[in-house]
Amino acid sequence: MANDDIDRANDFALKIGTVNGTGSASANAMLMQAIFRMGVPVSGKNLFPSNIQGLPTWYEIRVNKHGHLARTPDFDIMVAMNAETYQRDIEEVVSGGYVIYDSTRPLDPDILRDDVTFLGIPFADMCVENFKGARVRILMKNIAYVGALAAFLELDVDLIREMLAEKFAAKQKLIDSNMQAISLGYDYARENFECPLPVHMEPMDATSDSVILTGNTAAALGCVYAGATVGAWYPITPATSIMDAFKEFCGRFRKDPETGKNLYCIVQAEDELAAIGMVIGASWCGARAFTNTSGPGLSLMSEFLGLAYYAEVPAVVFDVQRTGPSTGMPTRTQQGDLFTVIYASHGDTKHIALFPADPEECFYFAVSAFDIAERFQTPVFVVSDLDIGMNDWMVPRLEWDEGYTPDRGKVLTAEDLEAVEEFHRYEDVDGDAIPYRTLPGVHPKGAYFTRGAGHDKYGGYTEDAEAYKEVVDRIARKIESAAAAVPEPEVRMAIDAPFGLVTIGACRGAALEALEQLEADGIEISYMRVRGFPFHPSVAQFINDHEITFVVEQNRDGQLLKLLTVETWAGKDKMTSVKYYGGLPLSAHHVVQGVTEALEKAGRLPAGKA
Amino acid sequence: MSYITKPEVRHPALEENALGLTRRDYEGAMSTLCAGCGHDSVTAAIVQAFFELEIPPHRAAKMSGIGCSSKTPAYFMNESHGFNGVHGRMPAIATGANAANRDLVYLGISGDGDSLSIGLGQLCHAIRRNVNMLYVLENNGVYGLTKGQFSASADVGSVSKRGEVNRHGPINPVPLALTLGATFVARSFSGDKKQLVPILKAGLTHKGFAMVDVISPCVTFNDHEGSTKSYAHTRTHNFEVVQTDFVPLMTEITAEQDRGDTTAVTMHDGSTVMFRRVAEDYDPTDREAALSYLRASQAKGEVATGLLYLEESGADMHACENTVDRPLVDVPFGDLCPGSAALEELQKEWR
Numbered sequence A: 001m002a003n004d005d006i007d008r009a010n011d012f013a014l015k016i017g018t019v020n021g022t023g024s025a026s027a028n029a030m031l032m033q034a035i036f037r038m039g040v041p042v043s044g045k046n047l048f049p050s051n052i053q054g055l056p057t058w059y060e061i062r063v064n065k066h067g068h069l070a071r072t073p074d075f076d077i078m079v080a081m082n083a084e085t086y087q088r089d090i091e092e093v094v095s096g097g098y099v100i101y102d103s104t105r106p107l108d109p110d111i112l113r114d115d116v117t118f119l120g121i122p123f124a125d126m127c128v129e130n131f132k133g134a135r136v137r138i139l140m141k142n143i144a145y146v147g148a149l150a151a152f153l154e155l156d157v158d159l160i161r162e163m164l165a166e167k168f169a170a171k172q173k174l175i176d177s178n179m180q181a182i183s184l185g186y187d188y189a190r191e192n193f194e195c196p197l198p199v200h201m202e203p204m205d206a207t208s209d210s211v212i213l214t215g216n217t218a219a220a221l222g223c224v225y226a227g228a229t230v231g232a233w234y235p236i237t238p239a240t241s242i243m244d245a246f247k248e249f250c251g252r253f254r255k256d257p258e259t260g261k262n263l264y265c266i267v268q269a270e271d272e273l274a275a276i277g278m279v280i281g282a283s284w285c286g287a288r289a290f291t292n293t294s295g296p297g298l299s300l301m302s303e304f305l306g307l308a309y310y311a312e313v314p315a316v317v318f319d320v321q322r323t324g325p326s327t328g329m330p331t332r333t334q335q336g337d338l339f340t341v342i343y344a345s346h347g348d349t350k351h352i353a354l355f356p357a358d359p360e361e362c363f364y365f366a367v368s369a370f371d372i373a374e375r376f377q378t379p380v381f382v383v384s385d386l387d388i389g390m391n392d393w394m395v396p397r398l399e400w401d402e403g404y405t406p407d408r409g410k411v412l413t414a415e416d417l418e419a420v421e422e423f424h425r426y427e428d429v430d431g432d433a434i435p436y437r438t439l440p441g442v443h444p445k446g447a448y449f450t451r452g453a454g455h456d457k458y459g460g461y462t463e464d465a466e467a468y469k470e471v472v473d474r475i476a477r478k479i480e481s482a483a484a485a486v487p488e489p490e491v492r493m494a495i496d497a498p499f500g501l502v503t504i505g506a507c508r509g510a511a512l513e514a515l516e517q518l519e520a521d522g523i524e525i526s527y528m529r530v531r532g533f534p535f536h537p538s539v540a541q542f543i544n545d546h547e548i549t550f551v552v553e554q555n556r557d558g559q560l561l562k563l564l565t566v567e568t569w570a571g572k573d574k575m576t577s578v579k580y581y582g583g584l585p586l587s588a589h590h591v592v593q594g595v596t597e598a599l600e601k602a603g604r605l606p607a608g609k610a
Numbered sequence B: 001m002s003y004i005t006k007p008e009v010r011h012p013a014l015e016e017n018a019l020g021l022t023r024r025d026y027e028g029a030m031s032t033l034c035a036g037c038g039h040d041s042v043t044a045a046i047v048q049a050f051f052e053l054e055i056p057p058h059r060a061a062k063m064s065g066i067g068c069s070s071k072t073p074a075y076f077m078n079e080s081h082g083f084n085g086v087h088g089r090m091p092a093i094a095t096g097a098n099a100a101n102r103d104l105v106y107l108g109i110s111g112d113g114d115s116l117s118i119g120l121g122q123l124c125h126a127i128r129r130n131v132n133m134l135y136v137l138e139n140n141g142v143y144g145l146t147k148g149q150f151s152a153s154a155d156v157g158s159v160s161k162r163g164e165v166n167r168h169g170p171i172n173p174v175p176l177a178l179t180l181g182a183t184f185v186a187r188s189f190s191g192d193k194k195q196l197v198p199i200l201k202a203g204l205t206h207k208g209f210a211m212v213d214v215i216s217p218c219v220t221f222n223d224h225e226g227s228t229k230s231y232a233h234t235r236t237h238n239f240e241v242v243q244t245d246f247v248p249l250m251t252e253i254t255a256e257q258d259r260g261d262t263t264a265v266t267m268h269d270g271s272t273v274m275f276r277r278v279a280e281d282y283d284p285t286d287r288e289a290a291l292s293y294l295r296a297s298q299a300k301g302e303v304a305t306g307l308l309y310l311e312e313s314g315a316d317m318h319a320c321e322n323t324v325d326r327p328l329v330d331v332p333f334g335d336l337c338p339g340s341a342a343l344e345e346l347q348k349e350w351r
C-alpha cells in the first residue's frame, strides 16, 4: 500500500488505461525497457480485449526491487488515458496513490476521490499544438505520458533518448518528434508538480543478466534451436504469436546460404484438425514438427492425438491456455486445459506434458519436448498460458549448449535395416517399452503399415484380445516411464514445515511471493512446482510428507489436485485446493488468502493471525 | 483384414521392370474386401502403374483415410510405408509428410464418404495447396464400411439397396476440383483398366495435386438396379471424352499414339501425355471449356471419363513456400540450429 512515510523507491505498480488500436503498446514497451535498463526488476502485463480497435485496453507494470514480478492488483499510479474507463480506473488506485489523466477536458467531479492525488496534464492539447495529423497526435499523446512518467518516477531521460535512437536508427525525424513528445510530458510535469513522487525509480544493478521476452517468442525460438522444420497451425489467441515468431526467426536463421530458399515449411492449415494431422505426417516422415494452439483448437485435435498416441508418432503441441470453456474469454488466462491435454482423445490415452512457468522455461522445454516426443514416439505437450505466452517477462538470459545433439529416438537407419533379419514396428526389443521406428523412403525392409486400427506388435491388423493388449499395455508402460524424462519438480523445502504447497506453470511467482508473506507471519510452507507429466515420484512423497498440502492452480475444478489424486499415490485428504480462475494472472494475495482461510478452517492458524 | 502374404510362386514368364522387380513385388497382403468390389480392381491398376513406372516401392508412401477403399493400401506395395490415418483426414497427413520429405511419391487413397463428407474441407485445401501427390477417390456412392448409407456423391434419384431414394444433389469431385484450381483432374472406372492405368501413371508423374475420381462399384450395397453407381449403370453411361496415353521419358512415341487428332503435353520429368480427342472439340488443357462441357454432360446423365484436365505449369506447395529443393528431413541439424553466438547476439535486442 502506498504510504508517504515509507521509501517506495523501486517497489510499486502502475497501470495505463488506453483505447485498443491507438498505438499505446510501443509507448508501454518503451516504459518497461527504460525501467529494465535502469537495472530494476520489472514485469509488464497486457490486459487486452478480444477486439482490434476501439475497446478499452490496459497495461500493468510492476517494479519490484526484490524481484517479485507476479501481477499485483494494488496500483500506486494510474495513467488514465481513456475517458470511457475513468471511473473504474480511478477506483482501482490504492489509497494514497496517484491518477495521471488528460486534463484537456475536466474530470467528472462525481468520480473524484479525496484519498488519491490527481495529476492533470493536457496531453491532447499539447499534441494538437505541437504535431500535425490526427494519427500522429494520437501516437504522440502516448509518448507524452511516458515523458510525464519519466518526471514523476525519475526515469533516466538520456536512456530514453538512447532507446529511441536505437529504435528509429537513421530516421532522425522520428527520433526528434518522439523526443519532443517526451519533453512535452516531462516538462509539464516538472513545472506543475513536485517531482519525483514518493513512488519512483532508483538505478540498481539487478537486470544485467536478464532479457525481456514473452513465452511465445521463447517457445518459437526453442523450436528453431531444436531443429524443427515443419510448423502447421491455425490462428488462435493467445497461441498465434508462436508461429509469427517462428516465421520471423526462420527468416533470419533458416535461409539456405546457397539458394536463399527456406530450410523450413510453415503451413497455415484450414483448421486445427488439419494442423495436427500435418504435424503427424511430417513427424512420421522424420521431421521435427509442431503446432501451436489454445483450448478450442486442442479440442478439435483430439481424434488425431489418439492416433499419434496409438500409432506411436511423435508430435509437439504448444497449448497456450486461455479462459474456457468454449470460446470463453479469449484474451484472459487460465490453466483449464490440464485434463484435456493429459487425456486427449477417446479410449485409454494419456499424454506426456511439460509445464513451463515462464519464457525461460518455454525455450528450454520446447527443445526438450522434441527430444521427448522422438524418444517416446508420442505427442508431447508444452502447456503454457496467455500470461506466460503474451506478457513481457524478465528472465535470465537464455543460453545454448553447443554440445546439444537432438535425441531422435530409436530410429533405424538404412545400414541398421540392412543388418537386421526382420523389422517389426511395435516389438519391445530392448525391454524398455519403446519399439524401433523406421522412416519412409529409407529402406525396403523398413516398410510397415501405420494405423490407428487395432494392431499387433508386428504392426499387423488385429482383433485378437491378447495381441491388442500386448501393444496397449506396452504403450502404457512407455508413457509411465517418461516420468523420469520430463523436467523434475522445482522444490524449496522449509525446514520442518508442517505444510506444503504444490503448484504449476505461471502460478510460480505469485506462490513464491505468497510464501514469503506467509513466512513473515510465522507460517512455514514448503514449495513444489510440478514441471512435467507423468508426475515425478517425488511429488507423491512431498504431499505425503506434509500434513496439509495446498494445491494452487488457475481453474475452477481443481484439475491439478484431481490429477494428483488419480495419477499419484498421494492421499486426496492431504490436499486442499487454492484456486483462482477469473482470467487475470494469479496474484500473491489470492494465495495468501486461500491458504489463510484454509488454515483457519483447519484450526491451524498461528495465534494472533486468526 | 488379415495380414497373410500371398504364396510366392515365381512364374518364369513374370516380367521384370528396369529395377529387376516383378508385378508381384508391387503387391501387398491378401485383400479382405468383398469379392467383386471395384476397389480391388483399382488396387490392381495401381500395382501395374507403379510397376510400369519403375518406382522403387520403398520410395512411395501410401496414405489413406478410413473406409473399405482406405483399407486397400494394405493390399499393394508391401515395401512401401503406409499410413491409414483417421476418417477424412488423409490430406493433412499427406501434406505434412510431403512438407517434410518432398522426394517420396505420395499416393492417397480415399472413398467418396472419406473425401466428400467428413473430409471435404481437407480435400479442397490439399487441392488449393497443390500438394504434389496422386489422390485416388474410389467412388461408389455409398459408405461401404458402415453398410451402405448414401454418400454425398449419390445422384438424385439413385435408389439404395433398402429402397430409399436419394433426394440430395451430389457433390461431384470432378467439377469441384476444376473449380478449385486443381491442375490434374481425371475420372475413370474401376472396370476399365486400359483407361485407368495410363491415367494413374500420368497422375503419378504430374507435379502437383492429381485427382482421379474412379467410379468403383460396391457390389454389396450399391450394385443393384436403380443405383447410378452400379457396374451396369456405369458401363452403359460411361462416355470416354478423351483417350490418354502415357509415354515415359526416353521412349519413342509410336505412330499409333501419334495420330492426327492427338495433343501432347510434356510432363515435369520429360515424359509425355498424349491426348486423343474422342468428344469433338474437347480440350483437356482449357479449364473453362472442360468445366462447361462436363456440366452439360452431367446434366445428360453421362459419366464422362478420361484425363479431363491437365496443367503442368502450376506451382506446387513447395514452390509456393519457397522451400529448399532437397527434403527437409535431409537437412543436417547443424544447418538448422543457429548456435550460441547467434543467440547471444539476438538477445541484445531484448534488453
Ligand SMILES: Cc1ncc(C[n+]2csc(CCOP(=O)(O)OP(=O)(O)O)c2C)c(N)n1
Binding pocket: B066, B067, B068, B069, B070, B087, B110, B111, B112, B113, B114, B115, B138, B140, B142, B143, B144, B145, B146, B151, B218
Ligand atoms: C470420425 C469417424 N466417424 C465415423 C466413422 C465410421 N466410418 C468408417 S468408414 C465410413 C464411411 C466410409 O465411406 P467411404 O469413404 O465412401 O468408403 P467405402 O467404404 O465406401 O469405400 C464411416 C462413416 C469413422 N471411422 N470415424
Ligand code: SF4
Binding pocket: B032, B033, B034, B036, B037, B038, B039, B068, B069, B140, B144, B145, B217, B218, B219, B220, B221
Ligand atoms: S462393402 Fe462394398 S465397398 Fe466395402 S468391400 Fe464390400 S463391395 Fe467393397
Ligand SMILES: [Mg+2]
Binding pocket: B067, B111, B112, B113, B138, B139, B140, B141, B142, B143, B144, B151
Ligand atoms: Mg464409398
